[in-house]
Amino acid sequence: MIDVYTWPTPNGHKVHIMLEECGLPYRALPINIGKGDQFQPDFLKISPNNKIPAIIDPEGPDGEPISVFESGAILLYLAEKTGRFMPASVRGRYDVLQWLMFQMGGVGPMLGQAHHFRVYAPEKVPYAIDRYTNEARRLYGVMDRQLQSHDYIAGNEYTIADIAIFPWLRSWQNQGIDWADFPTLKAWFDRIGERPAVQRGVQVLADLRKTPHTDAEKEVLFGKTQHQKH
Structure with missing residues (x-):
């Protein structure tokens, strides 16, 4: 175990x-x-x-x-x-790895900062709020465009890239996001959220x-x- x-x-x-x-x-x-x-x-x-x-x-x-x-x-x-949840082919593996790195280096840190300055910071710092909220929206846009031509984040299979990104989007309201701006990403988000293992996790x-x-x-x-x- x-x-x-x-x-x-x-x-x-x-x-x-x-x-x-x-x-x-x-x-x-x-x-x-x-x-x-x-x-x-x-x-x-x-x-x-x-x-x-x-x-x-x-x-x-x-x-x-x-x-x-x-x-x-x-x-x-x-x-x-x-x-x-990881393709066997070298090309497919790197498709997943680049989006995993996207989450680790971008989605997590930037959405975390947006959440922090919008919710947790003891004082409201307009520059910081705008800086990280704008970056959050940019990242949501990157994912929305990717999903317009793919079923999942790294291609047409569900992989660890989807697993890595999904939990970070659950606090979309605290990140200053309006789902109406990202309909393709919202459809993916809802679809991933319906998976029984995700619901348990x-x-x-x-x-x-x-x-x-x-x-x-x-x-x-x-x-x-x-x-x-x-």
């Missing part, structure tokens, strides 16, 4: 969805990022960047346990482990998550605690 050290965030849900889609047995172990669980020494041993999710698979590729951190790397690992630990209202929680998530020695 795979141990998943996680929290109900978009990056956590990527891995929950993948595990559900693959039918792999797993145990979700909550890492409460509002309380600072991500800085505990045992967690840092498997996730030195103090970010969720991370996994330990007791049946690694050489028959020995393996730990993997970074959600994109975990998706790749699980795809290779199961032979699912986004419910993993969902009852534990609260918006970080307290100053202490915000300090742990966004303040200097992030770079202090632990």
Whole structure:
């Protein structure tokens, strides 16, 4: 059974969805990022960047346990482990990899910043709100255009690229998005959301998550605690 050290965030849900889609047995172990669980020494041993999710698979590729951190790397690992949601051809593989990198380098960081400055920031900074909201809209436009000629993000098959992107779009309202501007992407979003494994994946630990209202929680998530020695 795979141990998943996680929290109900978009990056956590990527891995929950993948595990559900693959039918792999797993145990979700909550890492409460509002309380600072991500800085505990045992967690840092498997996730030195103090970010969720991370996994330990007791049946690694050489028959020995393996730990993997970074959600994109975990998706790749699980795809290779199961032979699912990643094309076999070299060309198809790179079609998926480029869109996975698009999510890791663009969709996640930029939509996260839009969400932060629109919702969590203690003061409203118009420049930051406009900067990241505009970038969110640009990224939604990129995906909308891609889907006008493809059934899925990386082509005509459902892959880890779709799994990686979907959870990040669930907070579209907090990112300043109007779905009317992106009808093709909205149709994809609804279609992915209807998948039973996706529905199960986004419910993993969902009852534990609260918006970080307290100053202490915000300090742990966004303040200097992030770079202090632990």
